[in-house]
Amino acid sequence: MDLKRAEHGHNMNTLYGEFTATGNQKVRCAVSLTDRELVVQRLTSIPAGRNRVVLSLKDCVGCRAYREDDNADSAAYLSAYFYPFKRRWVGSGFSRQRVEQCFRLAALQDPRANLDEAEKWARAVRERSNRCQHHRDGVPPSELSHPCRMMLLVNPHSGKGQALVLYNNHVQRMLNEAGVLHTLVVTERQNHARELVREADLSQWDALVIMSGDGLLFEVINGLLDRSDWKEAIRTPLGILPGGSGNALAASIHHYAGASLVSSEELLVSCGFLLCKGVVSRMDLVSVHLFSGTRLFSFLSLAWGFVADVDIESEKYRHVGAARFTVGTLVRLASLRVYKGKLAYLPLEADCNRMGSRNSNNHSATLHNSRDSPLQNSFHNSCHSNNSLKARRFERLRSSSKTQTGLWNSVLPRLEEPLPGNWVVVPEEDFVLVLAMYQSHLAEDLLAAPDATLDDGVIHLFYVKAGISRAALLRLFLAMEKGAHVTSSCAHLVHTKVRALRMEPYSPKGIITVDGEVVEYGPVQAEVHQGLARLISA
Numbered sequence: 001m002d003l004k005r006a007e008h009g010h011n012m013n014t015l016y017g018e019f020t021a022t023g024n025q026k027v028r029c030a031v032s033l034t035d036r037e038l039v040v041q042r043l044t045s046i047p048a049g050r051n052r053v054v055l056s057l058k059d060c061v062g063c064r065a066y067r068e069d070d071n072a073d074s075a076a077y078l079s080a081y082f083y084p085f086k087r088r089w090v091g092s093g094f095s096r097q098r099v100e101q102c103f104r105l106a107a108l109q110d111p112r113a114n115l116d117e118a119e120k121w122a123r124a125v126r127e128r129s130n131r132c133q134h135h136r137d138g139v140p141p142s143e144l145s146h147p148c149r150m151m152l153l154v155n156p157h158s159g160k161g162q163a164l165v166l167y168n169n170h171v172q173r174m175l176n177e178a179g180v181l182h183t184l185v186v187t188e189r190q191n192h193a194r195e196l197v198r199e200a201d202l203s204q205w206d207a208l209v210i211m212s213g214d215g216l217l218f219e220v221i222n223g224l225l226d227r228s229d230w231k232e233a234i235r236t237p238l239g240i241l242p243g244g245s246g247n248a249l250a251a252s253i254h255h256y257a258g259a260s261l262v263s264s265e266e267l268l269v270s271c272g273f274l275l276c277k278g279v280v281s282r283m284d285l286v287s288v289h290l291f292s293g294t295r296l297f298s299f300l301s302l303a304w305g306f307v308a309d310v311d312i313e314s315e316k317y318r319h320v321g322a323a324r325f326t327v328g329t330l331v332r333l334a335s336l337r338v339y340k341g342k343l344a345y346l347p348l349e350a351d352c353n354r355m356g357s358r359n360s361n362n363h364s365a366t367l368h369n370s371r372d373s374p375l376q377n378s379f380h381n382s383c384h385s386n387n388s389l390k391a392r393r394f395e396r397l398r399s400s401s402k403t404q405t406g407l408w409n410s411v412l413p414r415l416e417e418p419l420p421g422n423w424v425v426v427p428e429e430d431f432v433l434v435l436a437m438y439q440s441h442l443a444e445d446l447l448a449a450p451d452a453t454l455d456d457g458v459i460h461l462f463y464v465k466a467g468i469s470r471a472a473l474l475r476l477f478l479a480m481e482k483g484a485h486v487t488s489s490c491a492h493l494v495h496t497k498v499r500a501l502r503m504e505p506y507s508p509k510g511i512i513t514v515d516g517e518v519v520e521y522g523p524v525q526a527e528v529h530q531g532l533a534r535l536i537s538a
């Protein structure tokens with residue numbers, strides 16, 4: 001029979017068989033399966049090298065055995081699905097591309113025996129691929145169970161409105177190849193996903209997967225943390241597939257997997273591949289405390305000034321996809337604004353246990369008590385007029401958000417209280433932008449925090465001081481495509497790693513965003529909770 005443990009010329013663990021190619025039954029293939037590779041050698045007179053395909057099991061998402069409907073055909077079939085990095089057809093560089101290896105097994109008359117044989121092979125390919133996962137820092141990865149059940153939430157309006165088409169064209173097939181059982185839930189409105197996960201029986205699902213922009217994941221995370229069983233709920237593995245125009249988290253996990261810049265469609269294949277592999281990692285979350293008392297949970301960014309303005313003002317260009325940010329950047333550059341306010345942070349290296357025992361610099365370690373601020377009343381009335389859509393979203397988001405207290409040992413005082421002595425108060429009070437990032441990417445092509453990792457417990461705080469020229473700011477954003485802004489010599493850009501921060505805007509109008517969603521404009525503070533959530537990633 002075809003399947004045998006080879007004894008000569010192969011490792012004892014190698015499976016060896018001779019099958020025919022499905023496309024052409026005259027072509028025989030010698031197939032061997034080692035612990036790490038599937039090697040296919042076409043048995044023809046053409047020189048061996050050209051007829052040999054070696055596929056790494058690390059790139060394999062699944063393998064299945066089946067029979068055709070034709071009762072007269074006693075053969076069984078074996079299909080294995082791989083997504084290796086391959087040179088692009090157009091342009092330079094590499095991207096993950098689908099490779100299917102399909103064989104016909106017809107050594108016996110008995111169809112059942114042929115199918116049993118094919119199933120043995122399929123099982124062996126799947127088991128060896130699962131064992132072949134990358135070990136992060138030598139630690140075996142935690143994985144989803146097999147077969148696994150996912151709830152896949154798709155926002156049909158995200159990005160260019162193509163998420164369902166992308167699901168039908170790419171995702172469905174990949175998940176089927178990987179044997180992932182999934183239930184598609186098409187979101188119907190704002191906050192639908194949040195309400196769904198708040199009420200869901202989570203024991204039914206091995207993972208909750210979001211196919212949209214970052215906004216839908218923001219809803220899901222906040223929905224999980226709304227629950228009374230939030231401690232367990234937030235450990236539910238989450239997955240992300242890019243369906244929006246920003247897709248920052250999707251771009252970040254693609255980057256953490258060691259891959260380079262790719263097109264939107266290639267990013268989807270890359271994230272789909274990671275989802276099929278089902279390796280679960282910890283992910284930092286940041287709690288964001290607003291002046292109204294609302295607390296939100298954020299996985300990506302907190303922005304005030306230029307970046308928040310571009311994000312929200314560019315909504316009207318969403319039909320151009322990811323290019324909306326480029327258009328928005330150019331428009332906002334033309335009318336560059338300066339924002340007044342106070343910014344303070346708890347440095348990464350600060351000894352949190354000795355909070356309040358010392359003053360770390362010459363500046364007052366106390367921000368204005370926001371209740372004393374002459375601008376206090378205007379904060380709540382001044383969500384920027386141009387962002388009414390996202391402002392309305394925030395109102396709904398806020399009304400459904402419970403104020404949670406006492407969940408962790410917080411390093412934050414109450415927002416109206418002075419800051420402890422080990423916080424640093426930034427001396428400048430005029431900013432072009434303030435941006436706190438906890439993952440690497442701000443958008444698909446903006447590598448804002450190149451050395452961020454999923455669960456490093458770090459907030460990367462960037463601010464650009466007033467006085468920067470338009471040309472210098474444009475250069476910074478162009479450099480950000482490759483993350484080169486952090487090593488640029490721009491004197492107006494400051495980058496520091498922090499555990500917590502507080503911003504107190506004085507300018508009466510402006511936009512603050514959390515994960516790209518508008519929140520109330522006013523004093524805000526945030527702190528990182530290392531590895532609180534779980535994400536399917538590399």
Ligand SMILES: Nc1ncnc2c1ncn2[C@@H]1O[C@H](COP(=O)(O)OP(=O)(O)OP(=O)(O)O)[C@@H](O)[C@H]1O
Nearest residue numbers: 158159187188189191212213215216244245246247
């Ligand atoms: N069916 C729907 N109709 C209208 N809004 C929806 C629907 N489903 C989800 N939403 C809301 O749309 C908002 C935007 O979603 P999301 O950020 O995921 O996509 P996006 O804005 O297109 O992506 P990006 O932020 O990358 O541009 C979310 O706040 C979500 O709650």
